[in-house]
Amino acid sequence: MVELKPGARFQSTVCSTEVIVVKGAGEVDLTCGGAPMVASGSAEISGSPSDDAAGGTQLGKRYGNADETIELLATKAGDGSLAADGGALEIAQAKTLPASD
Amino acid sequence: MNLMMLLEMAAEGLGDRVAVGSLDDGLTYRQLYDRAHGAANRYRAAGVESAVVCDESSPALPIALFGSAWAGIPYVPLNYRLPADDLLALAERAGSAVAIADESNLERLGGLPGVSCVSAEAFSADPAAGTDGHASPGDWNMDPDDLAVLLFTSGTTGSPKSAVLRHKHLVSYILGSVEFMGAGEDEATLVSVPPYHIAGVASMLSSVYAGRRIVQLPRFDPDVWIDTAEREGVTHAMVVPTMLTRIVDALDARGGAPMLGIRALSYGGGKMPRPVIERALDLFPITNFVNAYGLTETSSTISLLGPDDHRVAQYSDDPIEQQRLASVGRPLPGVEVQVRDDDGTVLGPGEVGEIFVRGEQVAGEYREKGSLLDADGWFPTRDGGFVDDDGYLFIQGRNDDVIIRGGENMSPGEIEDVAISHPGVRDAAAIGVPCREWGEKVVLLIVADGDAPGPDELDDLIRERLRSSRVPSHVEVVDELPYNETGKLLRRVLREQFAHLGDDPTD
Numbered sequence: 169m170v171e172l173k174p175g176a177r178f179q180s181t182v183c184s185t186e187v188i189v190v191k192g193a194g195e196v197d198l199t200c201g202g203a204p205m206v207a208s209g210s211a212e213i214s215g216s217p218s219d220d221a222a223g224g225t226q227l228g229k230r231y232g233n234a235d236e237t238i239e240l241l242a243t244k245a246g247d248g249s250l251a252a253d254g255g256a257l258e259i260a261q262a263k264t265l266p267a268s269d
Numbered sequence: 270m271n272l273m274m275l276l277e278m279a280a281e282g283l284g285d286r287v288a289v290g291s292l293d294d295g296l297t298y299r300q301l302y303d304r305a306h307g308a309a310n311r312y313r314a315a316g317v318e319s320a321v322v323c324d325e326s327s328p329a330l331p332i333a334l335f336g337s338a339w340a341g342i343p344y345v346p347l348n349y350r351l352p353a354d355d356l357l358a359l360a361e362r363a364g365s366a367v368a369i370a371d372e373s374n375l376e377r378l379g380g381l382p383g384v385s386c387v388s389a390e391a392f393s394a395d396p397a398a399g400t401d402g403h404a405s406p407g408d409w410n411m412d413p414d415d416l417a418v419l420l421f422t423s424g425t426t427g428s429p430k431s432a433v434l435r436h437k438h439l440v441s442y443i444l445g446s447v448e449f450m451g452a453g454e455d456e457a458t459l460v461s462v463p464p465y466h467i468a469g470v471a472s473m474l475s476s477v478y479a480g481r482r483i484v485q486l487p488r489f490d491p492d493v494w495i496d497t498a499e500r501e502g503v504t505h506a507m508v509v510p511t512m513l514t515r516i517v518d519a520l521d522a523r524g525g526a527p528m529l530g531i532r533a534l535s536y537g538g539g540k541m542p543r544p545v546i547e548r549a550l551d552l553f554p555i556t557n558f559v560n561a562y563g564l565t566e567t568s569s570t571i572s573l574l575g576p577d578d579h580r581v582a583q584y585s586d587d588p589i590e591q592q593r594l595a596s597v598g599r600p601l602p603g604v605e606v607q608v609r610d611d612d613g614t615v616l617g618p619g620e621v622g623e624i625f626v627r628g629e630q631v632a633g634e635y636r637e638k639g640s641l642l643d644a645d646g647w648f649p650t651r652d653g654g655f656v657d658d659d660g661y662l663f664i665q666g667r668n669d670d671v672i673i674r675g676g677e678n679m680s681p682g683e684i685e686d687v688a689i690s691h692p693g694v695r696d697a698a699a700i701g702v703p704c705r706e707w708g709e710k711v712v713l714l715i716v717a718d719g720d721a722p723g724p725d726e727l728d729d730l731i732r733e734r735l736r737s738s739r740v741p742s743h744v745e746v747v748d749e750l751p752y753n754e755t756g757k758l759l760r761r762v763l764r765e766q767f768a769h770l771g772d773d774p775t776d
Contacts, residue, residue, distance in 0.1 A: 174629070175270050175413045175437060188270070190444060208411075227282045228449025241444060243278055262448050265601065267458070267479070268535045268561035268570040269471040269507050 169195045170205060172238065177208040182215045185225040185246030191232075191239035200225065201248020217248035225250055231257035270413040270440040272338035275478045276302055277407070282450055282480070289328050289483045291501065296328055298477070301335070304328075306404055307396030308336020311367060314400035315385060318364035319419070322389075322464065323347045323356070323374040325487040329389035330464050331473045332396055333369050334418075338436070339409045343416040346465040350754070353377050359421055360384065362431065362636075413437035418470055419636070420565050432565045433634040434470075441629035442471070442568040443478050445603045452481035456532075458505040459498055461486040461512060463754060468507060468538065471569035481505060491519035498531060506531060507561075509538035509756035514545045520552050527554050535559035537570070537597075539756030540664075540682070542696045543689050544718065546594060550583045562597035562664060564650060566641075568630040572606065572662050574598030589657075595686060596661040604628040606662060607647065608655055618658045621680060623668055624650045653680050670760050672701030674709050677738055681760070684741070687734045688715060693722040698750050699741065700763050704771040712767050713741035714750060721746050743770050 170178060172192035179186045180200035186208055187200075198205045201217025216222075225231070227245040232238055238252050239260060250257040279288070280302035287295040296304065312320055320337035322330060322344070330346070337344040345363045347356060349371070356377060360368065365383035369392045378386050391398070417436045421429040458481050462468040476483045484501045486494060489512055498506065508516065513536055520528065534549075534556050541560065550558065557576035563569040574597055582594040600606045607615050608622040616622045625647040633648035634640045642648050653671065654664040665682030672679045681699040688697035695718035701709035715721065728740045745767065751759040 174441075177411065188274070188444075228278055241449075243274055244281070262451070265446050265448075266535070266557055266559045266573070266575055267475065267481070267505055267507075267533055268446070268537070268559050268563075268573050269462075269468045269475055 170198050170207070172196050172198070177243070178205040179208045179211065179213075179244075180205055180217075180225075180246055180248050181211050181213060182217050183213065183225075183246035183248040184244050185242065185248055185250070186244035187225075187231070187240040187250070188243050189239075190230065190241050192237065196238065197253050199251045200246065203248075221249050221251065222247055223249035226259070230260040232260040233257055270436045271409045271411050271415070272417055272436060272439060272474065273305070273335055273409045274411075274440065275443060275474060276305060276335045278449060279477050279480060286454060286480060287482050288477060289331055289485070291484075292482070295482065298480075301331060301477075304332045304393070304396050305335035305339055306406070307398075307401075308332050308392070309339035309404035309409075310397040310400045310402065311387075312337060312340035312342055313403035315367050317342065317366050317383075317385075319343055319345045319366040321345045321347060321360060321363050321366040321368040321378075321384070323349050323360075323368060323370040323378060324389040324464065325349060325371055326460065326464055326485040327371070327389050327393060327487070328485075329369050329393045330469075330485075331477070331483070332393060334470065334473055336396060338417060339404055341410050341415060343419045344470075345419045346470070348421070348463070348465045349374050357381065359429065363419070413440070420465065420467060420470070422565050430638070431636040432632065433636055434565075434568055434632050438568045438630050438632040439470075439474060441603075442570075443474050445630065446570065446601055447475045447478045449478055450480045452476075452479040454480075455502065456480075456504045457482040457484050457502055458507070459484050459486055459494065459501070459503040460507070461489045461494060462507060462509060462538070466538075467563070467565040467569050468509075472507060491515040495519060495523075495528070498528070502530065504530065504532045505534075507535045507537070509754075510536060510541045510545065511539075511752050511754075511756045513549055514542065517545055517548050517552060521548075525552065527552055529555060531556045533557040533559065533576075535561050535573075537561040537563065539752065539758065540666075540685075543594065544695055546579075547583070550579060560597055562662065566631070566633045566648060567604075567626060567628075567650075568632060570601065571604045571626050571628070571630070572597045572600045574661075593661055596657070596663045598662065599660050600626075600662065601628075604630065606656065616655070618656055621653060621655045621665065624652045624654050624662070624664070626650060653682070670700075672699065672709055672711055674701065674711060674738060675707045679711070679739055683735060684711065684713065684731060684739050687731050688713060688727055691722050691727060691730060693718055693720055694727075696750055698758055698760065698763055700760055700767065702764065702767055702771040704742075710742040710771065711739065712743045712745065712770055714745050714747050714763060714767070716749055717746055743767075
């Protein structure tokens with residue numbers, strides 16, 4: 169379990185994926201590649217993603233859960249895919265704000 | 270959070286794309302990352318408090334911005350147009366510093382104790398210059414509360430204050446408003462706003478994160494702007510109102526041929542004269558226009574009027590839709606807006622008061638005064654205005670500019686909007702001039718568009734649309750109105766210039 173709050177950063181322990189929390193609060197079972205994620209910089213990467221969680225995570229994409237209480241931004245890409253409390257996190261719709269500066 | 274996270278992602282995802290400069294010899298994202306690394310080495314080796322820049326516009330700016338974030342010291346851009354004494358006074362407030370300056374400013378900043386000056390050219394070519402080894406890949410601090418940027422506000426109402434922007438404010442702004450790699454490979458943005466203005470800082474951050482090439486225009490000139498846009502394949506640009514006025518005039522002087530290469534043009538920083546935006550919509554017939562409203566203290570844009578609203582207003586017969594051209598649109602996702610009266614009561618749609626904003630990008634903090642956020646995180650903008658029934662925000666000028674005539678508060682903006690709606694008025698400014706009878710009386714300065722309206726025409730129009738107390742005591746025709754370089758009307762200059770009318774016994 170990790171504590172989600174905006175700005176918190178987590179890394180995968182089985183691939184190069186790293187994320188920053190855009191939206192989310194409280195304790196969540198956050199996994200990447202089937203293994204629990206940990207605070208960025210706190211662990212070495214070893215092993216590899218499990219077969220059912222190896223869809224990959226793309227750089228710069230936002231990942232969210234179905235009820236939109238969690239949103240993560242991938243700051244480093246990797247081979248594992250993200251899940252929270254057992255539910256897969258999917259790529260969220262891109263924002264369509266026009267450029268303003 | 271750290272601004273370097275944005276550049277690291279761009280260097281990872283778009284390493285070989287050109288970040289700054291021309292397609293044939295510009296810096297790629299990977300090269301910009303490497304130079305920021307070099308700059309961080311230099312800043313850490315020098316052990317200074319601030320990364321000062323005093324440079325018109327060159328690749329040294331983004332290198333210093335990201336390098337300072339990496340080194341963990343604030344980026345402090347100074348206004349190179351200031352007289353020497355004022356410039357030195359600001360530089361002293363930055364403490365010990367490495368100052369990156371162009372040739373003319375190297376000399377001016379030279380003698381300051383604790384400040385080591387480096388030419389922008391030498392810095393861009395080799396930011397580290399023999400100081401390697403102080404910064405390692407990824408070793409920037411991720412504390413979201415670290416200082417990222419110090420900006421001296423323009424001081425239209427007094428001596429400059431230094432606005433504090435922390436990494437969390439700027440990163441929240443970018444993550445909340447820009448899609449990573451959202452720009453196509455052929456996109457380029459022309460940056461002509463001053464680097465010491467929040468829009469100049471924000472343009473570097475949002476362009477890097479979107480993957481949109483930055484083309485810098487050091488000194489604004491409308492013809493150079495047009496020619497550069499065409500030569501460099503520019504697709505995006507941000508301008509302040511005075512720039513758009515001059516671009517429109519220059520295009521008309523060239524025969525009024527439309528500019529078709531600009532896909533998106535955003536403007537902000539001051540009030541846009543209605544005839545200028547209407548003409549611009551014709552001269553940029555397929556361009557997406559964006560009116561952005563933001564403040565230094567809010568990490569740039571907090572509200573914007575989008576492309577569709579502009580075109581609807583252009584072609585609509587509905588007065589409400591036409592009127593939207595005068596609005597700054599709706600708040601960004603993640604930004605809340607409230608309008609409050611003098612007692613702090615939150616007002617409903619259509620009611621005029623002071624605009625308050627809240628959100629993760631809202632800093633609202635000064636070095637001199639600390640945080641101005643209230644207990645619930647709301648920041649008083651000092652701008653007056655209202656929100657209409659559909660959530661569109663209208664700005665009616667600074668609260669400091671409110672005219673108080675006979676105890677009645679009136680916004681200069683509402684009088685100006687009516688005056689500018691007259692076809693013979695190109696631009697207008699309403700000011701309060703102290704007088705014995707009313708405390709203040711309304712003086713209206715207009716710039717004529719062709720033949721100026723007759724003496725009673727504006728009075729009648731204002732009486733009809735507003736009320737008789739808004740009718741100016743004096744209407745003066747002037748050649749032009751004084752604006753600062755970011756398009757803010759300098760009302761205090763006008764108040765001084767026309768103070769003598771307060772004692773005029775004819776009314």
